[in-house]
Amino acid sequence: MLNLDYANLIKIVQPYKVVGREENSAFLSWFLVNLYRLDIIAVQNIVCDGRGDKGIDGIYVNENEECIDVFQSKTVQNSSKTLGDTQLKEFVGSLRQLETADGIDSIISTTGNTQLKNLLIDYRDIFISSKYIIRGMFVTNANKDSNAESFLQSTSATTNLEVWDRDLIAQMYINSEKSIPATSEIAFDVFGFDYIDYNVDNIARVVLAPLSAVDLVNMEGIHNQQLFDLNLRKDLGKTKVNKDITNSISNSSEHSNFILYHNGITIICDKLDTLEKDKIKIQGYSVVNGCQTVSSLYENRARVTQDLRILTRIIQVVQNQVDLISKITYNSNNQNGIKARDFRSNTPTQVRLQQEVAHNYPGYFYEIKRGDNPNQSIVIENTLAGQILLSFDLKRPWAVQNFNKIFDDSHQEIFARPEVTGGRIVVLFDLYKEIEKDLCKIEPPLFRSYQVTKFFLLYLLSEVMADNEVGKDFCRKPEKYYKTANHKANLLECIHVILGDLIIDLNGEFEEEGGENFDFKSTFKAPNLLRNLTNKVINSHKKLIARGRVESFSQLWEKLANQEQQKT
Structure with missing residues (x-):
């Protein structure tokens, strides 16, 4: 169940926080992406929360429903606090102003919120047309109380108003992020080989090492492809690339040269340990580049030897760095034969x-x-x-x-x-x-x-x-x-x-x-x-x-x- 307590909420909406705007705005942006299903670019264009917003935090023309959705969001810090009818009545008052040309023109002329003003100018003709209805969308991390329920029932015949409260959001929410699989620890033997280990701005640690194929094929999740959940694509079968890799694996005399012929792989992980001499240990890991290489090694695992090593980049990412993981995945694949569809696969x-x-x-x-x-x-x-x-x-x-x-x-x-x-x-x-x-x-x-x-x-x-x-x-x-x-x-x-x-x-x-x-x-x-x-x-x-x-x-x-x- 999604936890919308204030302490957790501010963590959830952090990626949507904009300097100069409050948590309400970030919360609404999160809602519009994750529940209302808009792209973040569209969200940035329709959210107008701020000084002089007249109780209107966002406006979206919903052509499918033939309505104009007007949003207001409220966050509460006390998880026991509920939503009564007072804020809903105030919101309905804001909606009433949008029902007439005079009301819209009054807001345009008096608001100090430039984005709200521009949205109303752009949508003015749609607001006053008979084709579209105005629908209020109140978004909050509090639950409705009996007063709110009574108000909604009493105004249902005259006002189009929906309340997305704590329970409804939790019920309708579907996670749209892919996390690193919870794999158990695996150790890679690097005896006799040097490797590079360094930190990147305290948000990631990177180890660059020649790992043995014998160890790599023992990673969890290869057989069912879960190891590649964060990758832009999975095993593509008998492609030319896979056939070339297989040919190199088949010739044992070429194993020592394998590291010269292939680009290597990239692994993202939750835990990375190099304390034990000649061992690199990782836990909670996913291959984000090199799926075809690892899959080919696994299919031909009976032929791999300790001489066959792959140049591997292991990246330990600080928790909650979802955007960074996406960027690593994108840029790790950007120079390969990746299609636009592949780049959208993990959005x-x-x-x-x-x-x-x-x-x-x-x-x-x-x-x-x-x-x-x-x-x-x-x-x-x-x-x-x-x-x-x-x-x-x-x-x-x-x-x-x-x-x-x-x-x-x-x-x-x-x-x-x-x-x-x-x-x-x-x-x-x-x-x-x-x-x-x-x-x-x-x-x-x-x-x-x-x-x-x-x-x-x-x-x-x-x-x-x-x-x-x-x-x-x-x-x-x-x-x-x-x-x-x-x-x-x-x-x-x-x-x-x-x-x-x-x-x-x-x-x-x-x-x-x-x-x-x-x-x-x-x-x-x-x-x-x-x-x-x-x-x-x-x-x-x-x-x-x-x-x-x-x-x-x-x-x-x-x-x-x-x-x-x-x-x-």
């Missing part, structure tokens, strides 16, 4: 999604790094998840072909949004797999074999779903429709029916455009041409719904729900 956003899928959907495995071992689970590769979110949420199926941007320029936009949960990814992945089953219905066959077709159909599906109330609700929170096995079966049946209808409309459009002669590739590279095709298909589908020829998602869902009730 809080990706780790949190993997943990959520593992915890809530045990039949699935969210793969965030190459070489992850999913056992017998259904694997959802995070590159595919990014393509799915690009198509369904962001409605840009033409962009799925640029893999690098998914984990580079577009990573924050795709993954770091409040609505992107492990549940969302699992449900949308299953919709994608349902699409794969129906590809055989598409005519002409050339189009069904085109890779972007699946993502285009997912995009069409999102447009159709958003055109009715139940579908809109699904798009906001699809995991609600996976609460039971019956819910899941009903959802996939609805999707199957809608896809069948859409494909008939799509085939008709292709036939009008010349069938096999239709320029698919040019259309899918030009957003305006793709939107034009989409509009034709969607308009045709709407007409059929209006005439009662086909059923909308709302109608299908309600029909299946009624059938389920009749059975019970």
Whole structure:
């Protein structure tokens, strides 16, 4: 259970502390990253806590929920202190000011908080539009008392207010940091060899030594890959690099030269001991660079000898230096053949999604790094998840072909949004797999074999779903429709029916455009041409719904729900 007592809280939020701002601001920033799911860059742009903030500590336009989330955070030092209704009433007063153009203009003209002023100027038109509602988000490390509960109940009909108190935060929190594995002590024999030992600014100790492969293959966690949890990727199998390493291991006459041929490895550890002569001991360790080398040595451990040594950098990091571990991992791999996806593999956003899928959907495995071992689970590769979110949420199926941007320029936009949960990814992945089953219905066959077709159909599906109330609700929170096995079966049946209808409309459009002669590739590279095709298909589908020829998602869902009730 997450401990939000003040003494522990200030340690947790320390990485988010900004000079000149109080713990409240750091606490809110931590919450926005770890519970609300924003990227730290976005958080820094929306937090405005400080003098003259008018009771408004942050503002975020939540397009998925079609609301403007206004945040206020409060920390208490006494763990027995509770949240009453006084602060909530004051916060509601601040929210009321944002409901009218005059109220917003008054804050803009009177506030001395430049960041709040600029946020209100930027969002002024959105605040006063009828499309978005204003939702208050009160964040605190205290628990609500009966007065707060009564106030929330009495104002629920007139005010959109959510309170994230101590218990709710602890309940919803999922750790997004990967820690060094708790491995037992191992000793490396360095008899007859010199090594370098030095401290770095009292935050890390580094030992550089030629370690024997015989000792290295005895490290814990190689066989199940846990030793490489902090690495950007895991064992990639029979790659050219691994084959070259294996060839060097196979030739025993080359073992003494192995240290000349290979770059070496980097190990991060909790404990490092060189007190015993000719021994280097470590405990609580992880290999952050050199996974392929160590894996190859382990696979060929029967052939290694004491002559085969690897230049190894062992780094003992002072506790709570999570950012430093990430930087060491990044820079240790920066000169290798690492892809943008690898560099994102240990970010809080990706780790949190993997943990959520593992915890809530045990039949699935969210793969965030190459070489992850999913056992017998259904694997959802995070590159595919990014393509799915690009198509369904962001409605840009033409962009799925640029893999690098998914984990580079577009990573924050795709993954770091409040609505992107492990549940969302699992449900949308299953919709994608349902699409794969129906590809055989598409005519002409050339189009069904085109890779972007699946993502285009997912995009069409999102447009159709958003055109009715139940579908809109699904798009906001699809995991609600996976609460039971019956819910899941009903959802996939609805999707199957809608896809069948859409494909008939799509085939008709292709036939009008010349069938096999239709320029698919040019259309899918030009957003305006793709939107034009989409509009034709969607308009045709709407007409059929209006005439009662086909059923909308709302109608299908309600029909299946009624059938389920009749059975019970």
